[in-house]
Amino acid sequence: MSASSQVPEKAPRPDFIRVEDFSFHYGEKQAIFGIDMAIPENEITALIGPSGCGKSTLLRNMNRMNDLIDGVRHEGDIRLDGVSLYDPSVEVISLRKRVGMVFQKYNPFAKSIYENVVFSLRVAGRNGKRELDETVERALRDSALWDEVKDRLHDSAFGLSGGQQQRLCIARAIANRPEILLMDEPCAALDPLATLKIEELITTLKNRYTIVIVTHNMEQATRCSDRTAFLYMGKLIEYGKTVQIFENPKQEQTESYITGRFS
Ligand SMILES: Nc1ncnc2c1ncn2[C@@H]1O[C@H](COP(=O)(O)OP(=O)(O)O)[C@@H](O)[C@H]1O
Ligand SMILES: [Mg+2]
Numbered sequence: 317m318s319a320s321s322q323v324p325e326k327a328p329r330p331d332f333i334r335v336e337d338f339s340f341h342y343g344e345k346q347a348i349f350g351i352d353m354a355i356p357e358n359e360i361t362a363l364i365g366p367s368g369c370g371k372s373t374l375l376r377n378m379n380r381m382n383d384l385i386d387g388v389r390h391e392g393d394i395r396l397d398g399v400s401l402y403d404p405s406v407e408v409i410s411l412r413k414r415v416g417m418v419f420q421k422y423n424p425f426a427k428s429i430y431e432n433v434v435f436s437l438r439v440a441g442r443n444g445k446r447e448l449d450e451t452v453e454r455a456l457r458d459s460a461l462w463d464e465v466k467d468r469l470h471d472s473a474f475g476l477s478g479g480q481q482q483r484l485c486i487a488r489a490i491a492n493r494p495e496i497l498l499m500d501e502p503c504a505a506l507d508p509l510a511t512l513k514i515e516e517l518i519t520t521l522k523n524r525y526t527i528v529i530v531t532h533n534m535e536q537a538t539r540c541s542d543r544t545a546f547l548y549m550g551k552l553i554e555y556g557k558t559v560q561i562f563e564n565p566k567q568e569q570t571e572s573y574i575t576g577r578f579s
Pocket of ligand 2: 371530
């Protein structure tokens with residue numbers, strides 16, 4: 317038996333991402349009100365709720381994307397593995413390496429498939445052919461795209477279908493092995509078949525990544541998430557195992573929303 321096989325596997329951390337009494341304001345407009353939630357490692361957590369309830373705002377704060385907007389401020393904290401994202405020791409560039417993001421509208425760069433995947437490595441000055449080649453194959457395999465594109469890696473990304481372009485964006489996001497993958501309605505611009513393919517992919521990724529996904533599609537939340545958080549008007553109304561939220565919601569507002577009876 318090798319030494320490594322005797323080392324017990326590290327148990328997933330139950331509060332890998334910890335949102336603590338977190339509020340967020342765009343100037344005068346308060347978008348998030350005192351949210352507390354613990355997001356477990358290697359699980360898929362869905363954020364659901366009506367348009368404008370603060371899903372994207374909360375998600376984008378998890379890698380400090382909202383810092384880029386003028387006049388924003390927050391109260392409370394978000395911790396990754398115990399360390400505040402706002403700790404002076406945290407550099408935003410390294411934070412974004414740990415926390416990758418995929419957006420609603422697939423947005424590959426005007427480059428080849430290959431160069432899209434290795435983009436973040438090149439930015440970091442990593443240009444060794446062997447590392448780049450290996451990264452391209454691994455990331456494209458992990459994003460269920462390799463077999464479809466392996467013979468045309470140097471063709472433009474824009475020649476791919478919408479679903480393939482979104483999988484390429486996922487490959488680009490995981491090329492540098494982040495710990496967390498944030499996805500903001502990643503299937504909103506895709507047809508049902510491409511959507512199913514992405515959902516399947518997301519499910520296979522959770523062994524390696526902690527995934528937080530915003531969706532307004534409740535079937536999607538039930539199909540691919542372990543936990544669901546229901547937000548309404550900037551507040552966290554209910555958060556729990558996805559099965560419980562959909563089959564036995566404790567809050568009336570959650571029930572109204574998931575049964576489509578929302579006023
Ligand atoms: N850049 C911004 N400036 C001002 N208000 C914003 C900005 N982005 C979002 N908001 C407001 O914050 C609230 C939450 O928005 P958002 O997080 O995008 O909701 P969701 O993703 O659930 O649809 C909404 O009222 C929205 O109008
Ligand atoms: Mg949104």
